[in-house]
Amino acid sequence: MAIRACDRHRAVAVTLLVAAALAGAVLPTPSVTVQLWALVVGVAVGLPHGALDQPAARAVLQGRFGQWWPAPFIGFYLGLAALVLLVWSVVPVIALALFLSLSVAHFGLGDAEPDGALRPMAAFAHGGAVVIAPATFYQKEVASIFEVLASGGGELAAFLAGPIAVMWIGSIAALLMARRTPDWASSIELLTVVAVFAALPPLMAFALYFGVLHAPRATLAETASAGEATCATLGRLLRTAAPASLAAAAAGGVAFMLLRDGMSTSVAVTSIIFIGLAALTVPHIALGVALRWTESRRSSHYRSLLTGAAAARR
Numbered sequence: 001m002a003i004r005a006c007d008r009h010r011a012v013a014v015t016l017l018v019a020a021a022l023a024g025a026v027l028p029t030p031s032v033t034v035q036l037w038a039l040v041v042g043v044a045v046g047l048p049h050g051a052l053d054q055p056a057a058r059a060v061l062q063g064r065f066g067q068w069w070p071a072p073f074i075g076f077y078l079g080l081a082a083l084v085l086l087v088w089s090v091v092p093v094i095a096l097a098l099f100l101s102l103s104v105a106h107f108g109l110g111d112a113e114p115d116g117a118l119r120p121m122a123a124f125a126h127g128g129a130v131v132i133a134p135a136t137f138y139q140k141e142v143a144s145i146f147e148v149l150a151s152g153g154g155e156l157a158a159f160l161a162g163p164i165a166v167m168w169i170g171s172i173a174a175l176l177m178a179r180r181t182p183d184w185a186s187s188i189e190l191l192t193v194v195a196v197f198a199a200l201p202p203l204m205a206f207a208l209y210f211g212v213l214h215a216p217r218a219t220l221a222e223t224a225s226a227g228e229a230t231c232a233t234l235g236r237l238l239r240t241a242a243p244a245s246l247a248a249a250a251a252g253g254v255a256f257m258l259l260r261d262g263m264s265t266s267v268a269v270t271s272i273i274f275i276g277l278a279a280l281t282v283p284h285i286a287l288g289v290a291l292r293w294t295e296s297r298r299s300s301h302y303r304s305l306l307t308g309a310a311a312a313r314r
């Protein structure tokens with residue numbers, strides 16, 4: 001099956017999210033247990049998109065380290081993840097604030113269309129829909145989750161729901177007005193994500209966003225850049241990502257066994273998932289940046305070879 005079917009991802013994802021938002025608006029609020037299960041499933045579905053860092057890293061590192069490339073890669077990944085956990089244990093509120101800011105940028109740059117000069121504003125509008133919207137619509141719930149993740153972190157919810165929300169709403173309005181040719185698909189997607197975070201409790205809305213929109217989109221983009229963009233390539237990439245995804249899931253399982261005696265299940269699950277995601281996010285983003293930098297150096301090297309060759313021909 002050609003990737004054409006996968007290209008329809010945005011339409012399918014937006015339809016699912018609209019249905020979820022409508023269901024959230026009319027049905028009673030799901031129990032905490034249902035919300036936690038939704039979070040676990042959403043994050044499990046999204047793990048392979050992070051584990052796809054592996055083939056990307058291979059492309060960069062194999063040239064330099066040959067068959068030993070996994071050693072520096074795993075060392076870099078686990079080292080950065082351990083550093084995040086250390087920082088989180090020493091200054092949790094600062095670590096949470098940095099994680100939220102990085103997430104706005106990460107989700108925003110992933111979802112914003114290449115809008116030229118408007119891109120930073122579009123990234124803030126799209127990324128804010130995932131982090132600022134829930135804090136605005138469910139300030140109390142988000143404050144108590146932040147408090148679980150970092151003692152004293154609850155105040156960040158009020159900050160997000162106050163001045164930052166004003167800037168975020170301004171960025172959406174400005175973006176919708178500034179686009180010369182209205183980009184309907186991207187604008188509808190943005191408003192749908194906001195509706196999901198307005199209609200559903202934060203954990204459930206995040207699970208849906210992450211598992212239905214963000215992770216599949218990143219995986220499909222990875223497939224398209226892996227050469228032949230077919231579902232066979234997608235299958236191959238997912239098989240490559242399986243061991244690291246399972247290792248990350250197993251680490252979460254072990255952490256749950258160790259923590260569950262000393263705290264409630266909901267506190268243990270929420271902390272493991274979000275602090276664990278923060279630990280994986282930093283190497284995940286750092287690798288993306290390193291990859292883009294290497295690619296731009298390669299293509300400028302290639303460009304200079306071409307222009308050099310053209311100059312020689314003249």
Ligand SMILES: CC1=C(/C=C/C(C)=C/C=C/C(C)=C/C=C/C=C(C)/C=C/C=C(C)/C=C/C2=C(C)CCCC2(C)C)C(C)(C)CCC1
Pocket residue numbers: 046047048049050051052053054073074077078099100103106130131132134135142145146202203206244245247248274277278280281284
């Ligand atoms: C390769 C490798 C590996 C693996 C990896 C992986 C698997 C990754 C993944 C990654 C990933 C998978 C990532 C993710 C990211 C995510 C994020 C970035 C998130 C964010 C979130 C947020 C920000 C949230 C917020 C909130 C809260 C917290 C509460 C409620 C409300 C809200 C929603 C606001 C290992 C380590 C084994 C080893 C080495 C190598």
